[in-house]
Structure formats: C-alpha cells, structure tokens
Amino acid sequence: MSIFQDANRKQIANRRTIDFMLHILFVIATSIGVMALCVLLIDIIIDGLARLQPQLFTEFPSRKADNSGMKSAIVGTIYMLLIMAPISFIFGVGAAIYLEEYAKKNWLTRLIQLNISTLAGVPSIVYGILGLALFVRLLSLDKSLLAGALTMTLLVLPIIIVSAQEAIRAVPKSRRDASFALGATKWQTVSRSVMPSALPGVLTGVILAMSRAIGETAPLVMIGALTYVAFLPESILDSYSVIPIQVYNWLSKPQPEFKELAASGIIVLMALLLLMNFSAILLRNKYQKNV
The missing domain is CATH 1.20.5 (Single alpha-helices involved in coiled-coils or other helix-helix interfaces)
Structure with missing residues (x-):
C-alpha cells in the first residue's frame, strides 16, 4: 500500500x-x-509628442511638414465610422438573431456558420480585392467614401455576427421559456427578453469590430483610397482619406519631419482606439446593471 x-x-x-x-x-x-x-x-x-499640436487637427496635408496636418484624414475616419456602424449593426446583429433564433439546425446552417467563422479569419487584403471588384468596378462607386465604408463593413461583418451569436447563446433558456409561458410570440421573446440580456455583449462586439476597422490600411489601399486629400468630403461619393492611409503616406517620405508627423498620427489613432474600447466597457457595464 x-x-x-x-x-x-x-x-x-x-x-x-x-x-x-x-x-x-x-x-x-x-x-x-x-x-x-x-x-x-x-x-x-x-x-x-513634439508634433502633437492643434495644427495637426486643423490643417490639411501639405508637402511641407511644418504646415501639414491630418484634418481630412480624421474627418474621413469619422465619416466612415458613421456609415459603417449602422449598416454593420443592422446586418450583423440581424444575421446573428436569424441564425440563433429562427434558422433550423441542419447541414445548411452548419455550412453557413462554418463559412462565417472562416471569413472572420480571412486576411483583410482579400476584402480589399472583393471591394474593388464589387463596389468600385461592378457598382461603379469609384474611389468614394461609400465604397470604402462598404468594403470595411464586409471586413467586420463576420466578427460582429460571431460575437453577437455568442452573446445571444449566453442568454439562459429559462428566459425564453418564461416569455413563451406568458403567451409572448417568437419576436416578442427575442426583442423584449433575449436581446436586452444579450445587448452588452453585442455592443461590445460591434465597437471592438469598429476599432479593428479604423486601424486597417490594406483594404483601403486596394480600393484606391487617396494618400493626399486637401479637402473634406461633401458627400458619400467624394474621395476621402483616413488616419492609417495618412500615416502610411507620411512614412513613405524621406524627410525626418514627416516621420515625426507619422508618429503623432499613430498616437491619435491609438487614442481613438482606446476611447472606443473604453466606451465599449462603459456600455457593457451600464447595460449589465440594467439587465
């Protein structure tokens, strides 16, 4: 023993x-x-840090580093987010609700789920090629803000769908059963019982997906986003630039002053990403308290 x-x-x-x-x-x-x-x-x-001055936010790009700013890139990034966010939320969350609550569990839904999970890991340059073929050439949107926003929407949709599905799956089945027991319809159960509980996770996934989108450069370069824009887009069909493209443009220049401008642009982009991630945490905590 x-x-x-x-x-x-x-x-x-x-x-x-x-x-x-x-x-x-x-x-x-x-x-x-x-x-x-x-x-x-x-x-x-x-x-x-030395270049992080008000001029960086109020001036347009210039061939002279001392007069150069990133006003058009910042505004272009904000415009792109304003277009992307509602489209991505509607289609992404709608697809997640359908797959989790309405679609029958058979080989077709399993195949769709497999494709969505695969698309979430596809390199971003592939979405740039798809956007170039679909939006720029087939739909003749050219190098417009709308073409860029739709391309980035394709990039983040799989991520939003997967995160929204996980949030919906996390809702206890007892909530659905209690709603059905009180005589609620399927849509009333989903909209008034399931989604309020899943909303913190859904919003967190959407905001984090948006954070990834604003840091991507390859898809926008592929569809022809301009590296030098000295004006603000007046409509969604105008040319545009975003912060990563502007940073890429400054890094390609040999002068050391433009390297400093690129570093300041990276700081602005990181601050924007941190702000979005912080807002995701605040929204999640707020709605978790209300559930």
Whole structure:
C-alpha cells in the first residue's frame, strides 16, 4: 500500500513541477511581449509628442511638414465610422438573431456558420480585392467614401455576427421559456427578453469590430483610397482619406519631419482606439446593471 502511495506522491510532485515550469514559461513569454510593446509605444510617443499640436487637427496635408496636418484624414475616419456602424449593426446583429433564433439546425446552417467563422479569419487584403471588384468596378462607386465604408463593413461583418451569436447563446433558456409561458410570440421573446440580456455583449462586439476597422490600411489601399486629400468630403461619393492611409503616406517620405508627423498620427489613432474600447466597457457595464 505504501508503494502505491509513494508512486502517487511522485506523480503529484512531477505534475506540480511541470505546472510551475509552464507557469514560469508563460510569464516570461508574456513579459517579453509586453516589454516589446512598451518599448514601441515609448519610441512612438517620444517621436510624435513634439508634433502633437492643434495644427495637426486643423490643417490639411501639405508637402511641407511644418504646415501639414491630418484634418481630412480624421474627418474621413469619422465619416466612415458613421456609415459603417449602422449598416454593420443592422446586418450583423440581424444575421446573428436569424441564425440563433429562427434558422433550423441542419447541414445548411452548419455550412453557413462554418463559412462565417472562416471569413472572420480571412486576411483583410482579400476584402480589399472583393471591394474593388464589387463596389468600385461592378457598382461603379469609384474611389468614394461609400465604397470604402462598404468594403470595411464586409471586413467586420463576420466578427460582429460571431460575437453577437455568442452573446445571444449566453442568454439562459429559462428566459425564453418564461416569455413563451406568458403567451409572448417568437419576436416578442427575442426583442423584449433575449436581446436586452444579450445587448452588452453585442455592443461590445460591434465597437471592438469598429476599432479593428479604423486601424486597417490594406483594404483601403486596394480600393484606391487617396494618400493626399486637401479637402473634406461633401458627400458619400467624394474621395476621402483616413488616419492609417495618412500615416502610411507620411512614412513613405524621406524627410525626418514627416516621420515625426507619422508618429503623432499613430498616437491619435491609438487614442481613438482606446476611447472606443473604453466606451465599449462603459456600455457593457451600464447595460449589465440594467439587465
């Protein structure tokens, strides 16, 4: 009996040793990643802090670094978000509700689900090629703000659908059963019982998807977004630029002053991303308290 006990103790000791070694390995790997990110952020802040002035937000791009700003890129980014957000929310959340609450669970829905999950991991440049073929050439939208917004909508739709489905699945089945027991219809149950509970997760997924979209450059370069725009778009069919495109344009110039402007543009973009992520946390906490 003691032999078996000794062997069991050795196995437990070995497992704890392996557990401890893996824990140390994961901590080291995480620390290396965090340290590299901190070094990169500090380097960007040092380079771009001097150029982070009101002129950066009030002036249009210029061939002279001292007179250059990113007003058109900031406005273009905001316009694109205003177009993308309602379209992405309606189609993304609508598709998630249909797949989770109305569609029959058969081979067709499984195939659709597999395709959506696959599309969520497709490289962004593929969506740029699709947008070029569909919106720019087939629908003749040219290099317009609408073409760019629709292309980025295609990029974020799979992410929104998957996150909304997860939020809807997390709603307990007892809520649906209680609603049906009170005589509610299917749509009344979904709209008044399921969606209010799933709304925090849905909104978080939508905002995080928007955050990814405003940081993408490859799809917009593919569909012909302009790197030099010294005007504001007056309609959704006008030419445009966004912050990542403007940063890309400044980085391509040899003068060191434009490198500093690019660093300041990266700081603005990071601040916008942090603001969107913070708003996602606030919305989630607010609606979780109301559920």
